[in-house]
Amino acid sequence: MVIPKIPFHEKITNVIAAFILGFILLCFSRYSYYFKSQHFVRLKQLEEKNLEIELLNNQKGEILGFVAHDLRNPLNNIEALSQLMLLEDENNIEAKMIGNSANQAKEIINDLLEAVKSEQGFLETKRQELISFLTPIIARWRTNSKREILFTAEPERIATAINSSKLERVIDNLISNALKFSPANKPIEIALNLHHTNVCIVVKDNGIGIPEDLQKHIFKQFSKAGRKGLQGEKSVGLGLHISKRIIERHKGRLLMQSEENEGTAFTILLPLS
Template sequence: MEDFKDFYSTSNLKQIKILSMILLVITASSRILTAIFYDEVVKIPSYTEHSIGNVIQLTGAVVFYTLSRIALQNGNWSQQQKKTLTLAFILFVLLITFGVSYVISMHNTKNTLLMFLIGIVTVSLFFAIEYREIMAISIFVVVLFILSMVMPKIAFQEKITNVIAAFILGFILLCFSRYGYYFKSQHFVRLKQLEEKNLEIELLNNQKGEILGFVAHDLRNPLNNIEALSELMLLENQNNLEAKMIANSAKQAKEIINDLLEAVKSEQGLLETKRHELVSFLTPIITRWKTNSKREILFIAEPKKIATAINSSKLERVIDNLISNAIKFSPTDKPIEITLNLHHTNVCIVVKDNGIGIPDYLQKHIFKQFSKAGRKGLQGEKSVGLGLHISKRIIERHKGRLLMQSKENEGTAFTILLPMS
């Protein structure tokens, strides 16, 4: 409850600042127009009263705007001080709206309802007021309305009608205000619940990272041992199919663990980057893939020297993943094309294959974690749907974008856009 009181007392001050600024602009503009067209304006009935009212409104707007700014900038104001300022502004709004309509209606209260209702609705919508305060304000409205009938000479029947109208206005103010207070309190509760949920999610993310770290530490070592033993068995007999299956399974398990760890790391803030010349960065990566895969990979760079800030190990992982996918989903007799160029203010790296492409219904899932778009390669290679998700996160941490364009049975192109540094 105290949190809500503190929240809405500050929110009320912000509303005072905004509304008093609007009132200041309106009254100042009115004053300027009066000065410009003075000869015509002075002919308006009750001009003197309008002029006095305008000075009061202008002065009040300046005072409340100044006080609200001071209160918002100075964190030492107590809840009671904030509440007092809010109540004073509410009474000020009600008085000036009533005063304007009272003068316009030539002091006949039966014609003041519209302007006064505007003041009541403004107070109800913009401010969160506690029950005791709004009761006091409602009584003030009733008393003000009744006292306003003392000066004008009106029939007794009209006085009775106006008294009834006064009670109706006070009731409207009370009902509107409580209704607004209820919704403001519900909004605050939802905000607090959302904050708590965010804290829970943050805690779960931290726990996820700890669990994956534990998995990596405890599973990598036995997998390394299994892989080493299978390689020894293959040294003795290169045709040992069981040893090959063991080695491939161990390698695949290690890749899954590395992907899981990278998925966690790729959510952690900005990267440390260093300026690199990209042709010299990409050339050894492409050469390694040519050697290991025995595939034709074409590399075209224009211009020959393009440099920007990158995290070399992370970007290498992205390039490796894109080339791996291109090889996985294209026939062995079709070349992989890699181009490097400049596109407006971005460095553009495109990895294109001429393979089976991605069906339209899978394309919207392609960058999601544990994607539904994960498919077996043409040689039966398996995927857990993390590679492209990780790649996209890495590029985004470089303040860049990873785009995809694909057509089924015609191939796929992944485009990396990195900002020039």
């Protein structure tokens, strides 16, 4: 077998081609190593940032807890003193203002604490019949507000898994808003029914409604959609944000439908269990 002789210039060409190919492979491998190392570094930085955020979030909750505890006691004392002053003179306007301000401050503290709690993932629930759950809440609001609150339920028995204290907070917030933004002579309507595979709770008022440009902000934390009520009631802009988070932790949805000068309806959809 005769091996053909390779000309010298072809040998030089092959050597140069091999050198270039080797150089390209070396560059590619170095780039691949650099890319992987940078990706790894970024992943580690992201993990460290996540841990830092989680730590700060926990610290935020602890700080709010301490602040709430330290503020509640003097606020309770202020409220108690205002009540004593009203026992002596029930027409004491200053005492009423002091008591109302202390009560509003306590509500703000409770909202801030609930905003932190609503970010926690696990929610303990228990199966409960909803008509018997809603009836005393509505009766309490009828007594305290002296307003007409209508309640209808179909069918007669509806049960699902809820955290009763958290859901009561949502219902309280929705009824409070309905009373706040509707005239005293207009009723509040609450309906409980089934919608496909969901339990449906609707709280509807016939009040001033929500302007269209504010509706997209209504569930945001410290929402700029927060407005004073018809009697000058103040809002921090946390109530609906907290309510939405609580319902989402129930694996449900909180929906809103509103028309200015016609009224607003909030609908809670909870999975039927």
